[in-house]
Amino acid sequence: MATSGRITTPFTAESTAAEVVAGIDLGGRRVVVTGASSGIGVETARALAGAGAEVTLAVRDVEAGRWTADDIVAAMGNKEIHVAPLDLADRASVAAFVAGWDGPLHILVNNAGVMATPELRTPEGWELQFATNHLGHFAVASGLRGALAAAGGARVVSVSSSGHLRSPVVFSDIHFRERAYEPWAAYGQSKTANVLFAVEATRRWADDGITVNALMPGAIATRLQRHISTEDLDRLRGQINAPALVWKSVEQGAATSVLLATSPLLDGIGGRYFEDCNEALPNTPGVRGGVAAYALDPEAAARLWDVTVDTLT
Template sequence: MTLSTNFGYASTAAEVIEGIDLTGRRAIVTGGASGIGVETARALAGAGAEVTLAVRNLEAGNRVADEIGKGVLVAHLDLGDQASVAAFTAAWDGPLDILVNNAGVMATPETRTPEGWELQFATNHLGHFTLAKGLHRALAAADGARVVSVSSSAHLRSGIVFDDIHFRDREYEAWSAYGQSKTANVLFAVEATRRWADDGITVNALMPGSIQTALQRHVDPEEIARLRAAAGSELRPWKTTEQGAATSVLLATSPLLDGVGGKYFEDCNEAEPNQPGSPRGVAAYALDPEAAERLWVVTEDMLAG
C-alpha cells in the first residue's frame, strides 16, 4: 500500500511544513544557493532549524543566507571533488537531523573527473554517497535522522549499467548518463535505509517535478520543449521553485514519514509503479534491493580506488 498525504502537485514547501517545529534541529541542504535548494532551506529555517547551505559558490551561498536570515550557515562543498567532500564531513561537529542531497548536474557534455569518472554519476551519486557516509556518525547521533535524496523522473531513462557505468566502452549519451545517476539516487535510499535502520536513519528519494532552474543550463531550450511534448497527455505545467521544494521538505519533516524509508515520492505522495510509456511513477529496477546492495558495494570499491 502506497503512502498518501493531503498534499499534491501544487503544494508548496511552506504548506507542507506548516505547524512543524524544528527548533533545535540541524539540517544540511546541498546546492542550497539556487533553485529548489533555496526554497528547501527557507522552509527548514522558517520552522526553526539551523540550516547549513553546502555550496560550491560561497558568494551565492552567503547572499541566500543573508536573504533568508537567522539560523542559516554557509560551507563550501564541491560534490565532484572527493577531497572537498571529505573536508566538509571532517569539519562537521555534532548531531545532524536532516541531510537533503539536493545538488546535481544534468545532461552535461561528456566530462570526466580526474579519477576518470563520468561527471554526472560522480557528482549526483558518488559525491552524495561519500557525503552521507561521512556524516553517518552525526546522523546516528540524532534522534530519527532523515536523509532526502533528490532524484528525477529521468531515472526512467536508465538503470545502472554495471558493466560500463562510466561510458568507457559505450557511446556517451547525456540523458542516459543523467538517468543512470538518478536511478543511483533511488537505490541509495533503498540500501542506506536497510543498512542504517538500527541507527534510526531513514532515507527516501523523490522527483521534485519540472522546474525551470539553472539545472537546465546544459540543455538546449528546444530539446526541453521536445521532451515535454513527448510526455503527451501526462504533461503538467512547470512548477514554481516553492512547489518544486515541497516533496523534499515533506520527506525531511512530516510526521507521516516517521520510520519510513527506502521509497520514492512524487508530488508529495509515494509514487506508483511506472507504466510503460508513462513519464510518471517509479521503475522497478530503481527499488530493486539486489541492485541497491550491488551498487553500494560497487560504489565503495570505486571510491577505494
C-alpha cells in the same frame, strides 16, 4: 504509520514547501541542504529555516551561498543559517566538508545535481553526472553517518528525478568507458542510483534510526537545465501535457523534499520514492510518472553500494 502500504498525504503537486511544513517546529534541529544556492535548494532551505531549523547551505559557489543565506535570514528572521563549501565532484572538498561537521545532524537533503552535461570526467576518470549526483552524495552521507545516528531518527532526502526512467545503473559500464556517451542516459542512471541509495541505506542504517527516501521534485525551470539546448527544452516543454508531469514553481518543486524531511507521516518510513508529495505508483511503460522496478530492486541497491564503496576507496 505502518511501514507497509503506499504512503499518501493531504498534499498534491500544487502544494508548496511552506504549506507542507506549516505547523511543524524544527527548533533545535540541524539541517544540511546541498546545492542550496539556486533552484529548489534555496526554497528547501528557506522552508526548513522558516520552521526554526539551523540550516547549513552546502554549496559549490560560496558567494552565491552567502547571498542566499542573507536573504533567508532577512525573510525568515532565523539567524542560524550557515554556508559551507562543497563540490561533490571533488573528493578533497567532500572530505573537508565531512571533517568540518561537528555534532548531530537531523536532516540531510541531497539536493545538488547536474543534468545532461557534455561528456565530462573527474580527475579519477569518473563520468561527471554519476560522480556528482551519486558518488559525491554517497560520500557525504556515509561520512556523516555518525552525526545522523547521534541525532536519533535522522532523515536523509535523496533528490532523484523521473529521468531515472531513462536508464537503470549499467553496472558493466557505469562511466561510459566502452559505450558511446549519451547525456540523458548518464543522467538517468545517476538518478536511478539516487533511489537505489535510499533503498540500501535505509536497510543498512536501520539500527541507527536513519531513514532515507528518494523523490521526483517535478519539472521546474532552473539552472539545472543550463546544459540543455533551447530545442531540447522546447521539446520537453511540449511534452509536459503527459500525465504526472506539469511545470511547477520552485516553491512547489521543493515541496516533496520538505515533506520527506519533516512530515510526521514519514516517521520510520524509508527506502521509497515519492512524487507530488505522495509515494509514487509503479511506472507504466510509456508514461513519465511513477517509479521503475529496477530503481527499487534490493539486489541492485546492494550491488551499487558495494561498487560505490570500491570506487571511493
